[in-house]
Structure formats: C-alpha cells, structure tokens
C-alpha cells in the first residue's frame with residue numbers, strides 16, 4: 176500500500192523528516208490522531224504538530240491571516256510554530272496548533288495528495304529516540320517509509336507567538352539567523368515575574384521580542400538562559416535583556432561570551448552610562464532588588480542611547496582583543 180492509501184484508510188505511518196523521525200496520521204481523522212497519542216503513551220491534551228506543505232495552507236486549520244504572516248517568517252524549515260486556532264479536533268486541543276512545514280519533498284507530496292498530517296516525534300513521551308521502540312509490539316503493524324537512521328537528528332526549534340513577540344520554547348535545529356528581534360530576553364525563576372513586566376512594557380512600546388524562557392517560576396539554572404540569550408544576541412546583532420534574582424549570575428555568565436557586554440544596572444542613569452561608555456549590548460537587572468517602576472525608563476534609555484565611541488571606543492575594543 177502507498178503512504179496515502181494507509182493514511183486515507185485511517186492508518187499511521189512513520190517517515191524520516193528533516194529533524195527527528197515522525198509518526199504521522201491524517202490531521203482531521205480524530206481516531207487516527209488518538210491512536211498516535213496512545214502509541215506514544217502521551218494521551219492527554221497536548222497539541223500535536225500539524226504538517227502542511229505550504230504555510231498558507233494553515234488557513235485551512237483555522238489560523239488567522241495575521242498568524243499566517245508569522246508562519247511565513249519561519250517556514251518552511253525545521254521549526255514548529257505554535258499559533259492560535261479556533262478549531263477543535265483531536266490534533267489541536269487547547270486553542271493552539273503547532274505548525275510544521277518541512278523541505279522534505281516526499282512528505283510534502285503526501286500532504287498535497289492527502290491533506291495536512293498530524294505528527295509526533297518517534298520517541299517515548301519525554302524520552303529519547305530509540306530504534307528499539309520501532310521493534311516493540313505496539314509498532315509491529317506500522318509501516319515505515321524511507322530510511323530511518325540510527326542518528327536521531329536534532330528536534331525542531333519550537334516557537335510560540337506571544338503578542339508582538341515570540342517565546343522560544345525549545346532551541347533546536349532551526350538556525351538563529353532569522354531570529355533577529357528588537358530584543359532577546361531571558362530570566363531564571365527568580366527573574367520570571369520581572370520579565371513578564373518587561374514584556375508588557377515592550378508590547379506598549381511596540382518592540383518585537385524573543386523570549387528564551389523561563390516560562391514559569393519552576394527552578395532553572397541561570398547560566399543556561401544566559402547562554403541562549405548571549406548566543407542569539409551575537410548571531411543576530413539584536414540587543415538583550417537578562418534577569419535573575421540579583422542580576423549578578425546572569426552578568427557573569429553572559430560576559431563569558433566574546434562580544435557580549437552585559438551590564439548590571441540599577442537605575443536609568445546606570446543604563447545611560449552602560450550604553451554611552453560601554454556599548455552594553457545586554458541589559459541585566461536583579462528581579463528581587465530593582466523597583467519595577469524604574470523599568471520603563473531603563474528600557475527606553477537602553478534602546479535610545481548611542482555609544483559615544485572616541486576614547487570609550489578604544490577601551491571597548493581592547494576588551495574584545
């Protein structure tokens with residue numbers, strides 16, 4: 176049987192992709208979608224990825240025209256872009272859908288013939304990919320089309336639209352080059368609440384942002400977030416904002432990256448001097464110590480103050496040597 180014959184009969188197939196091998200069913204066949212969930216042991220309500228062959232096709236999935244523009248910013252490519260949908264099916268349960276559109280011709284041909292596909296990666300829920308999973312009895316009747324290599328591949332980068340910005344829920348195979356924004360932000364758990372305030376201010380100022388996490392107050396290690404923000408700032412030339420409890424850990428971690436000048440600031444005056452004298456490209460604040468009333472002016476100053484150069488230029492250059 177061909178992949179489409181199996182899918183149209185309500186079956187499931189496994190295909191290699193540009194990232195991790197995937198388990199696919201027709202997105203609008205609720206029974207088939209439910210059996211993917213059972214197979215994965217993930218059950219539940221978690222939205223699956225829905226694959227289209229062209230980002231514009233996402234309009235058939237209840238995605239608004241304004242969100243189609245966002246999809247076209249990243250797709251096709253190894254990204255999963257989570258956008259709102261009003262549709263309620265087994266594949267997109269809680270008001271959102273994660274859209275994928277890859278450059279793999281074989282998959283796009285199947286989608287053109289059968290319609291959008293729901294998919295999940297071939298690994299145990301929350302676990303590692305393993306070919307042994309394929310040999311388990313649950314997979315015995317499932318057709319594999321194409322070569323599934325022992326190498327897992329890197330999972331997709333997962334992006335969720337958030338007002339004027341994007342939450343980067345997972346940094347994966349998608350390159351950082353088209354991740355430029357007005358500002359890349361990040362915090363640990365201790366800075367999370369202040370980061371939410373920063374986002375409100377950025378929305379008001381019509382600034383586009385990328386949020387590298389954390390996305391709740393569960394404990395995370397500040398060096399991990401500092402690293403994601405620093406690398407993205409270096410790759411895109413965007414500015415950055417980092418927040419931890421004191422701001423100290425984030426400054427230390429971010430400043431390990433050559434080309435990063437992260438400045439821990441306590442007032443707009445600090446920010447002005449950090450820009451004029453140090454050409455700071457990351458503003459760091461202490462979420463447990465800074466008065467949030469200071470934030471608005473500090474952010475304005477960070478965006479609108481130019482580096483003076485001259486004698487300061489010589490000094491900054493010698494840091495980078």
Ligand code: RB5
Pocket residue numbers: 363365366397419420421422423424425
């Ligand atoms: C977390 O408790 C805290 O240590 C961290 O947010 C930061 O202040 C480190 O420098």
